[in-house]
Amino acid sequence: MHLEPPEQTHLPAKTWSTNGHRKPFRYWQETVSQAYTALSPERIDAEPFRGQIKLFELPDRASISSIRAGAQIVRRTKTDIRRQASEAVFVNFQLAGKSTISQRGIEAKIDAGSLVLLDATEPFAMKFGGEFEQACLHLPKVTLEQNGIHVSDFVGRVVTRQSGYAAPLFAAIDNLAGGMPPEHVLPGLMQMLSFGFSSARRNAVADQHLAMVQSYILQQLAHRELSPGQVARHFRISTRHLHKLFARDGTTFGKYLLDARLLACRESLLASSGEPLSEIAFSHGFQSQSHFSRAFRQKFGCTPNQLRKSGRS
Numbered sequence: 246m247h248l249e250p251p252e253q254t255h256l257p258a259k260t261w262s263t264n265g266h267r268k269p270f271r272y273w274q275e276t277v278s279q280a281y282t283a284l285s286p287e288r289i290d291a292e293p294f295r296g297q298i299k300l301f302e303l304p305d306r307a308s309i310s311s312i313r314a315g316a317q318i319v320r321r322t323k324t325d326i327r328r329q330a331s332e333a334v335f336v337n338f339q340l341a342g343k344s345t346i347s348q349r350g351i352e353a354k355i356d357a358g359s360l361v362l363l364d365a366t367e368p369f370a371m372k373f374g375g376e377f378e379q380a381c382l383h384l385p386k387v388t389l390e391q392n393g394i395h396v397s398d399f400v401g402r403v404v405t406r407q408s409g410y411a412a413p414l415f416a417a418i419d420n421l422a423g424g425m426p427p428e429h430v431l432p433g434l435m436q437m438l439s440f441g442f443s444s445a446r447r448n449a450v451a452d453q454h455l456a457m458v459q460s461y462i463l464q465q466l467a468h469r470e471l472s473p474g475q476v477a478r479h480f481r482i483s484t485r486h487l488h489k490l491f492a493r494d495g496t497t498f499g500k501y502l503l504d505a506r507l508l509a510c511r512e513s514l515l516a517s518s519g520e521p522l523s524e525i526a527f528s529h530g531f532q533s534q535s536h537f538s539r540a541f542r543q544k545f546g547c548t549p550n551q552l553r554k555s556g557r558s
Contacts (some may be wrong), residue, residue, distance in 0.1 A: 262297040270294045283329035285320045312379045319371045330367040338400045338418050342377025351401035360407035362399045380418045455490040469530050474496045514553050
């Protein structure tokens with residue numbers, strides 16, 4: 246989706262800069278609350294501090310801004326919330342540098358090329374260990390909800406620029422830094438945010454589903470007839486969907502099962518000095534000792550007997 250309108254008029258920007266201020270961080274503390282809502286920045290080093298915010302107002306009490314600043318922790322505390330209530334969210338795009346965010350007991354590290362959502366109705370913290378650059382969408386919570394984005398589902402969830410569904414969103418944010426006419430901005434942006442976050446949610450659900458399937462397989466390694474069809478029936482999904490889950494992780498059902506069996510056998514070999522190799526192989530689902538030995542050597546570069554001997558020495 247291309248958001249740039251036919252005409253090239255630009256929004257007027259509000260700009261705050263610490264340049265020329267005798268106490269730059271004191272000025273910065275006042276600035277961030279003026280630009281957004283009550284926040285509590287804290288210094289974390291003794292380096293000279295520089296910061297700048299360039300903000301464009303959008304319709305419906307929303308804004309898009311670019312932020313360049315030095316190391317700090319920015320908190321939204323319970324005291325801040327009592328002092329200035331806000332029914333808004335921050336969608337922060339990390340463009341340069343790194344940060345760590347925490348909210349609702351969730352902590353996430355944000356690298357350049359990632360975005361994260363924070364809910365201003367609840368306490369949060371953002372730590373920047375050095376100089377950074379962000380683009381920030383400050384949006385009424387209701388605007389997201391009306392576009393099918395349930396904020397509680399996405400707090401603290403990191404979406405990367407490399408994700409196929411997030412790339413157009415980052416491209417739009419890059420363009421918006423120049424300031425576009427408001428009537429051309431918010432509808433398309435909301436559509437892309439809705440698509441990006443819903444895709445992220447589907448991916449998170451798929452990750453959880455794959456983890457459940459993998460856990461079940463690990464519990465069933467001794468069953469020699471374990472197959473994609475049997476596992477799919479257990480979870481009441483199609484075998485096609487099962488294969489897609491493993492493909493997301495860059496592997497296949499068969500490879501995951503074989504690797505899991507070999508790793509379990511390896512642990513048994515190192516832990517036991519007397520159990521016959523055939524019993525170890527059969528108890529972990531292998532149908533022949535020869536197949537077990539070939540696969541073991543291919544994966545670990547030694548035979549089961551060689552590993553057992555090395556474990557004893």
